[in-house]
Amino acid sequence: MTADPLTGTGTATGAGTQAPAEPADTRQVIRPYGDTTGDGLIQMSFTLPVPAGPRADAAALQLAGKMGLDPASVVHAKPMGPDFTFFIVYGRTGHLIDYASIPVPEGREYPLLSAPEINQAIRGALGRRLVVVGACIGTDAHTVGIDAILNVKGFAGEKGLEYYREIQVVNMGAQVTVEELVERAKAEDADAVLVSQVVTQRNAHLHNTKQMAAAFHAEYPTAVAAGIGRPLLVVGGPRFDTVTPSDLGVDRIFGKGTTPSEVASYLVHALLPAGAASGSEETP
Amino acid sequence: MTGPDTPGPNPAALTPNGPGGAPARGKLDLDPEVVRKARALAARAAEPVIRMARTHTTVSVERALLRLAGLSGADADGRPWANHLVDAVQAQVGLEHGVALPVWDALNTGGHGSLAELAGAAAAGRVRFRLPTGADARTAREAAHGAARGGVTRIDRRRAERDRMLKDVGDPDQPWIYLIVATGDIYEDIPQAQAAAREGADVVAVIRSTGQSLLDFVPEGATREGYAGTYATQENFRLMRAALDDVSRELGRYVRLTNYASGLCMPEIATLAGLERLDMMLNDCMYGIIFRDINPRRTFIDQRFSRQIHARAGICINTGEDNYLTTADAVDAAHTVIVSQLLNERFGHEAGLSDAQLGLGHAFEINPKIPESFRLELAHAQLVRELFPDAPLKYMPPTKHMTGNIFAGYLLDAFFNLAGVMTGQSIILIGMMTEGIHTPWLSDRDLALENVRYVRDACGGLAEDFVPRPGGFVAERARRVLSESIDLLEKVEKDGLLTAIAEGTFGVTRRPPGGGKGLDGVVERADGYVNPAIEILDSEDPHAATAPQEVPA
Numbered sequence: 001m002t003a004d005p006l007t008g009t010g011t012a013t014g015a016g017t018q019a020p021a022e023p024a025d026t027r028q029v030i031r032p033y034g035d036t037t038g039d040g041l042i043q044m045s046f047t048l049p050v051p052a053g054p055r056a057d058a059a060a061l062q063l064a065g066k067m068g069l070d071p072a073s074v075v076h077a078k079p080m081g082p083d084f085t086f087f088i089v090y091g092r093t094g095h096l097i098d099y100a101s102i103p104v105p106e107g108r109e110y111p112l113l114s115a116p117e118i119n120q121a122i123r124g125a126l127g128r129r130l131v132v133v134g135a136c137i138g139t140d141a142h143t144v145g146i147d148a149i150l151n152v153k154g155f156a157g158e159k160g161l162e163y164y165r166e167i168q169v170v171n172m173g174a175q176v177t178v179e180e181l182v183e184r185a186k187a188e189d190a191d192a193v194l195v196s197q198v199v200t201q202r203n204a205h206l207h208n209t210k211q212m213a214a215a216f217h218a219e220y221p222t223a224v225a226a227g228i229g230r231p232l233l234v235v236g237g238p239r240f241d242t243v244t245p246s247d248l249g250v251d252r253i254f255g256k257g258t259t260p261s262e263v264a265s266y267l268v269h270a271l272l273p274a275g276a277a278s279g280s281e282e283t284p
Numbered sequence: 285m286t287g288p289d290t291p292g293p294n295p296a297a298l299t300p301n302g303p304g305g306a307p308a309r310g311k312l313d314l315d316p317e318v319v320r321k322a323r324a325l326a327a328r329a330a331e332p333v334i335r336m337a338r339t340h341t342t343v344s345v346e347r348a349l350l351r352l353a354g355l356s357g358a359d360a361d362g363r364p365w366a367n368h369l370v371d372a373v374q375a376q377v378g379l380e381h382g383v384a385l386p387v388w389d390a391l392n393t394g395g396h397g398s399l400a401e402l403a404g405a406a407a408a409g410r411v412r413f414r415l416p417t418g419a420d421a422r423t424a425r426e427a428a429h430g431a432a433r434g435g436v437t438r439i440d441r442r443r444a445e446r447d448r449m450l451k452d453v454g455d456p457d458q459p460w461i462y463l464i465v466a467t468g469d470i471y472e473d474i475p476q477a478q479a480a481a482r483e484g485a486d487v488v489a490v491i492r493s494t495g496q497s498l499l500d501f502v503p504e505g506a507t508r509e510g511y512a513g514t515y516a517t518q519e520n521f522r523l524m525r526a527a528l529d530d531v532s533r534e535l536g537r538y539v540r541l542t543n544y545a546s547g548l549c550m551p552e553i554a555t556l557a558g559l560e561r562l563d564m565m566l567n568d569c570m571y572g573i574i575f576r577d578i579n580p581r582r583t584f585i586d587q588r589f590s591r592q593i594h595a596r597a598g599i600c601i602n603t604g605e606d607n608y609l610t611t612a613d614a615v616d617a618a619h620t621v622i623v624s625q626l627l628n629e630r631f632g633h634e635a636g637l638s639d640a641q642l643g644l645g646h647a648f649e650i651n652p653k654i655p656e657s658f659r660l661e662l663a664h665a666q667l668v669r670e671l672f673p674d675a676p677l678k679y680m681p682p683t684k685h686m687t688g689n690i691f692a693g694y695l696l697d698a699f700f701n702l703a704g705v706m707t708g709q710s711i712i713l714i715g716m717m718t719e720g721i722h723t724p725w726l727s728d729r730d731l732a733l734e735n736v737r738y739v740r741d742a743c744g745g746l747a748e749d750f751v752p753r754p755g756g757f758v759a760e761r762a763r764r765v766l767s768e769s770i771d772l773l774e775k776v777e778k779d780g781l782l783t784a785i786a787e788g789t790f791g792v793t794r795r796p797p798g799g800g801k802g803l804d805g806v807v808e809r810a811d812g813y814v815n816p817a818i819e820i821l822d823s824e825d826p827h828a829a830t831a832p833q834e835v836p837a
Contacts, residue, residue, distance in 0.1 A: 045727070046727075047725070047726055047727045078730075080483075080726060080727065080730045081479065081482060081483065084726060086727045086730060086731075142495075143495065143498060144494055144495040144511060147495060147498065147576075148494070151575065151576060151577060152574065152575050152577075152611060152793050153575040153576060157683070157720045159610075159611055162577075162793050163611060163793075171577065173801065
């Protein structure tokens with residue numbers, strides 16, 4: 001929600017700015033709002049690893065000062081066991097933000113959709129379930145990644161692709177050979193193939209992925225594009241940050257921390273005609 | 285057949301620990317005939333599955349026997365000897381007769397000093413197993429029986445130890461406060477668990493490493509690395525239980541330890557929990573099938589053995605019905621919780637668990653934007669309380685509607701605590717206002733405990749005064765959920781439980797009996813199948829054992 005645009009200590013921006021009431025033409029200077037424009041008031045809470053008492057309060061105030069709060073007040077200090085104190089502090093920050101200078105952050109190339117939106121998009125555009133075949137290929141036995149994306153259990157509080165009524169998931173598990181994967185993808189008439197690679201010894205993840213992509217391209221020689229004549233090829237894993245999808249011959253790479261809904265939204269974006277997803281056409 | 289407590293509500297105990305005062309038919313005036321019918325349907329639905337479990341074994345059940353007999357340790361690559369030995373027997377003579385006869389025959393005749401030595405030799409391909417007959421079979425069977433008896437006796441001793449500690453140190457009043465630790469490193473978990481206990485936790489759960497449920501072996505030794513959790517190993521169990529014993533004595537109340545007997549190694553982990561005196565284990569009849577795509581047959585077979593062990597060990601199971609409400613709507617799916625609880629109860633009783641060992645789960649997950657959501661929550665919670673008056677119900681806090689607005693979340697958690705106190709829940713998992721943001725900070729836990737303490741102290745015996753108006757909103761809602769449960773149970777009973785699971789009746793996933801992980805580890809028992817652990821557990825009352833009084837080393 002809050003991409004932190006502050007890098008410096010803020011003293012430079014603060015210096016010489018008298019009142020924000022008359023912002024310069026090209027600048028839009030803002031500070032936090034308590035109940036009056038420009039009051040700069042914020043609240044925060046934190047724990048210090050010291051016993052509660054006047055000295056701990058003083059330490060909390062010093063921290064607040066170093067964070068740019070002046071004046072600051074400790075409104076609540078509570079011992080948590082003998083060695084920790086919890087604080088709630090209010091204070092006035094001196095920092096100013098030139099809002100006009102903050103670029104609109106670049107989003108992902110597709111909108112993030114909710115499960116009902118995804119199901120509806122698939123139902124509307126395909127009139128059947130979208131088929132996903134997933135596997136860990138090569139000797140990689142770490143199914144943590146593929147299971148996090150596919151299993152109902154999911155990841156990061158999100159349910160996996162099995163949870164989506166309109167997605168049919170075939171999870172082949174670990175140590176699947178490229179031949180088995182291609183064969184299964186054909187048999188299931190897969191719309192997308194998801195491959196997870198965790199083991200990176202001797203760049204096994206890169207070799208395995210390239211081999212997989214080459215096999216699919218060879219198997220579907222007349223394919224026009226992903227989803228047109230061949231399945232969409234997606235790979236995920238923690239160590240793909242140095243390569244691009246075209247290096248590997250796949251359509252998309254997902255990195256660490258990817259959640260199932262990001263993958264599901266991407267499948268909708270990549271496989272269904274533009275506008276299949278209800279509502280917005282928000283293209284960044 | 286064991287002698288479990290007769291299933292059925294005990295009208296005298298409306299709340300397990302509260303001061304009586306229960307009207308004869310409970311506060312919701314549920315029709316006892318309807319309740320009886322629900323239980324009868326659950327029993328009929330469970331019956332074919334129980335029959336299947338009694339006529340099959342799995343690789344993990346066989347490994348559990350070996351672990352009960354004292355086999356531990358692993359090869360240099362971390363593959364446990366129990367796996368090596370079962371795999372070798374399976375490859376040479378098959379598992380349909382069980383590992384007991386081939387293993388103890390080889391032990392008796394091959395000059396191997398111990399099960400671990402035998403497993404090492406088997407792993408190196410130096411053992412020829414056979415299925416002994418005649419006198420050799422009798423000798424092997426006796427030896428195996430003695431080894432299994434030794435393990436069961438160790439479990440009995442651990443149970444007696446717990447009973448002693450509960451008497452000497454003190455058993456906290458319910459509701460028990462349940463807190464979670466999960467660092468991945470057992471040596472970090474220990475001080476965190478002790479701190480949680482000092483902060484007020486009555487139950488400490490050590491979350492497992494992500495994906496352990498899908499490992500077909502139990503890792504060995506103390507572990508310091510895990511993904512979002514700590515591996516369940518025998519040594520980790522031992523270390524944590526010892527640390528909690530220390531803090532229990534310090535605090536003057538017994539702090540219970542919880543882990544997870546679920547996934548592909550359910551029977552083995554249950555056995556290790558019994559051997560190391562864990563107190564509660566998550567152990568649900570369908571969770572692994574629905575949420576982890578573990579084969580249904582494998583799950584039910586493994587589950588029966590694991591529950592027999594839990595019954596014997598005095599371990600209270602925690603079931604996972606709360607999970608249904610994280611995937612489905614908590615109002616629409618309320619009856620699936622009841623159906624699953626009734627099935628869990630039936631499977632539990634059949635395996636010898638007493639009502640006091642059935643920590644049936646449910647959750648506070650109704651969308652707070654729905655009008656009268658709290659009233660609906662009260663109806664659901666009270667219904668569960670009255671259907672299972674003697675079960676230590678485990679009530680789970682909101683997770684699905686925790687949005688990152690920690691202030692709103694704190695309020696929602698307070699209402700959860702209020703519902704828990706008003707309806708006499710037994711085990712309350714403490715909700716964190718930072719749910720879904722990060723694993724709890726020290727201050728999150730402290731604030732959460734302040735929340736539950738306030739509600740508990742402010743309400744006092746409010747449960748006594750909470751008597752829903754006859755025919756009112758709460759009573760009618762409870763009745764409707766119960767009636768929907770009956771409808772679903774009738775369908776499950778008619779179609780068969782495995783078919784119902786295959787058709788996606790629970791959760792939203794279809795899980796056919798021929799699919800999922802671990803099916804290749806399922807074997808139908810042949811005539812003459814021998815498993816001395818099952819013989820002991822099937823033939824003895826799990827709650828009558830008197831362990832030899834012995835001071836543990």
